[in-house]
Amino acid sequence: MNFIDSIVNCSKLEKIYLAFNQLTGALPSSIGNLSSELITLSLDNNFIYGTLPYGIGNLVKLEEFYINSNRLTSIVPSELGNLQHLLYLDMSDNYFNGNLPKSIGNLSLLLELTLAENRLEGHISPNLGNCSGLLALDLSVNNLTGPIPAELFQLSSLSMLLNLSHNYLVGPLPQEIEKLKILVALDLSQNDLVGSIPNAITSCTSLGYLNLGANSFQGPIPSSMSVLIGITDLNLSRNNFSGQIPKFLEQLSLSSLDLSFNNLQGEVPLEGVFKNASLISIQGNNGLCGGLPELHLPKCVKVSRSNTGSRPPHVILIVIPICSLLVVAMFLFYLFYWKRRKAQAQPATASYVQPFSRVSYGSILKATNEFSQQNLIGTGASSVVYKGILEPADGMVAIKVLKLGNQGALKSFLMECEALKNIRHRNLVKVITSCSSVDFQGNDFKAIIYEFMPNGNLERWLHPSLEQEVDFEEAPPQRLTLRQRVTIATDVAHAMHYLHQECEVPIIHCDLKPSNILLDSDMVARIGDFGLAKFLPLKPHESTTVGLRGTIGYAPPEYGLGGEMTKEGDIYSFGILLLEMITGKRPTDRIFKDGLNLRGYVTMALPDRLMEIIEPTLLSVIEGANVNHDDEARKWKMLEKSMILLARTGLGCSLESPKDIMNTSKIIQELHHINCLF
Structure with a gap:
């Protein structure tokens, strides 16, 4: 990065674009001596490490600063507060730590602030409420604690995004949420928020995406939310919501609804989004019944209320010890309920x-x-x-x-x-x-x-055998589209995150590979074969088992040397799986010899020659399309960008040093971002 020294005398330089390269090294302090006319500095998606020099505060005319997706460490310098003209600041996907400086609140012109996927800690500064023009704020995937300051919800300018997910925030949802009247996307998932959803949320009439999953919210889902008619994606999973599924959800134009793992009970609706089982998730609510047959729920039991005249019944007083009475009553109730449910439940x-x-x-x-x-x-x-x-x-x-x-x-x-x-x-x-x-x-x-699993395993889709070719003599075996591959990878990442982060006792799978990824009738991916799985923490001497754990090509290098089994080992296997999905080459392919492996194969091709090594069937999105030249160029650019991001994610998951490997939260966010490109 010392080439920065050579351009400090370019006094009229206004814009520097160096993104998506393979630049490495630490930023020199001379970056603060760049042109005083500089308005754009883009260094994102490289391999820059070290600290962000304090001299950055000298670039007082800077309007756009992108340093995301690098390997920067240490604290966020308070000198950033000097950049009074800053409109866009993206420092996400690094290793910044410590508290977010209060001086960020000085950036009153800021439109977008992204500090996601770092290691920031401490409370969110109420000073962010001074950024009165903010359209998007993303502080997700950090170690932030404490309550959400009410000042954030008073930022009525927020229209694009407020994402505070994957932190350790506590307390109730502030009533000030009513100020976010033009906000389109709100994500507060994976925190420790409590209480009920305030009725004030009804003022957020522009919401299209709302994710409150994996918190400790409780009480019924408020009927007042029926006014949120623009919402298409709603996630209330993994909370303590109770009561029935409200009927108003049938009337909303939802394309995704997740109510799983709550305490909901009663009949599942049949209209609206509930007409399509693939659009809803309601498992983990043991009191639900009815709904579509695909949900495999018991039939609802109708309780007759006939012959309930208005005359008061005669009262017979029987003296029985109250404890005995309760025991008998509970026994009879459960006996009746079990027999009734067994008689009426339909086979799934x-x-x-x-x-x-x-x-x-x-x-x-x-x-x-x-x-x-x-x-x-x-x-x-x-x-x-x-x-x-x-x-x-x-x-x-x-x-x-x-x-x-x-x-x-x-x-x-x-x-x-x-x-x-x-x-x-x-x-x-x-x-x-x-x-x-x-x-x-x-x-x-x-x-x-x-x-x-009617669609078999991922192995047979990625590498159809000769027998499959014969079976499909009239029509060749179908191959997975790029979007299907990204969706499958996202499914696997979600399962891996669940095993590592959300189980009461974390589980390491130890053998992630295509043959252990199964596909149901809707092509939803499921991880199978837990025969090599391990619980964390490992029992004494468990990591000294003789022989290689996992499968050659997918197991991380440290497993072959007798290293301890870790979550990072699963993530390494996932990274190799991802590279296999985009290249169509197994890690044990015969072309990999003389020190070359799948990682090196992809690394050498990035970024300019990557399209030469991806699986040829993925190019059909361009070659098979009946589009004009401009559309073809646009589609090709989209495809190339997607492949580069996928390759970088796969490489980031399969680094040799376990401490540098991406975590599951970051993986999921990257894959969702790639999916959005479609």
Whole structure:
């Protein structure tokens, strides 16, 4: 970066654009001696490290400053408050720490402020309320604490975005939220906010995106929210909301609704967004019933209120100890409820066996047609997987049969049962039950029954086999579009984040690879095969197991050297998976030899030659389109930008040093940003 020294005498220089290169090194202090006429300084998406020099405050005419997506550390210098003409400031995706300086509040002309994905801590300064022209504020994915200052909600200028997600903010939602009348997107998810949603939110009539997920909000979903007629994406998941799902949600033009993991009960509506099961998420609310058949909920029980005349009944006084009465009453209630629900519940099409019910060896033998080759859908080192129909239900399930003669198979079975029994997420494979018995010869037999995934695993989509080519003789096998790949990667990232950050006991999967990514009928990705999973913290000596953990090519280098299994190991595997999805090349491809690997292959191509190494079918978005030259150029630029961002994300996840690897929150944000490009 010392080339900065050579341009300090360019006294009329107004704009510097150096973004999306491979510049490295620390910023020299001479950056403060650049032209006093400088209005734009763009250094984003490079590999710049070190601190931001205090001399930056000398560029008093600066209007745009982009230093995001680098590796800068230390505190945010208070001298930034000297840049009184600043309109756009983006310092996201770095390693800035410490408190956000109060001097930022001096930037009264600021339109957009982004400090997301850093390591900022402490309280949010109320001085930010002085930035009276602010249109967008993003402080997400930091370590900020304390309550949200009311001054932020008094910024009536906020129209584009207010994102405070993935922090440690506490307290209720301030009533001052009513000031945000023109705000389009509000994200307060992944904090520790409490209380109810204030009725003042009804003033936010421009909201199109609202995410309050993963907090501790409680009470009913207020009916006053029915006035938010412009909202299309609503996420209230992972809170303590109670009561019924309000009917007004049927009337809103929602394209995404997540109410999962609350305490909601009663009947699920059938109109509006509730007509399409793929647009809603309501799992984790054990009191819900009805709704679409695809939701696999029990039928609602109608309670008759006939013969309830107005005459008061005769009262018979029976003296029974109150505790005994309560016990008897509760027993009778649960007995009645269980029988009624069992009699009226309809068999679901996906959870074909009552969860955790007993399944015998004989029923599995019959379901798999005596373990016939026609029913075989997969095989691994310690297990084989069959499809089959377990009577009396009439739907397909996947049955994983352990090869108990193989070393580690029993341990794998026990680990998978332990890992899956207490976790639930829409992007994790759903276990229905297990079988621990003996076969007809008296040998031990163990199997796990899963929900059947009709679209198989990601491996067969990325690398169709010769058999698949033959099966699709009349029509070649369908390949995944770029958007499908990004969506699948996002699904996997969400599941990984859940396992690492949201489980009561964090879980490391230890074997992320395409064959362990399953796809349901809607092409929603689910992580499967937890046979190598580990709980954190690791038990003593657990990391000294002999042999390589994971799969060659996907396992991080430190695993091969006997290193401890970590969350970063999963993220490394995910990074390799992402690079495989865009290049179409396995990490064990025969072209990778003499020290070259998939990471190096992509790194050498970035950025100018990346389009030469991506999977050719992804170019069909351009080549197959009937568009004019200008549209073709625009589409090509969009595709190229998407591929560069995906490649950078994959490389950022698979760095050799675990401490430099991207975290799951940052990965999810990057993938959502890429998805928005479409």
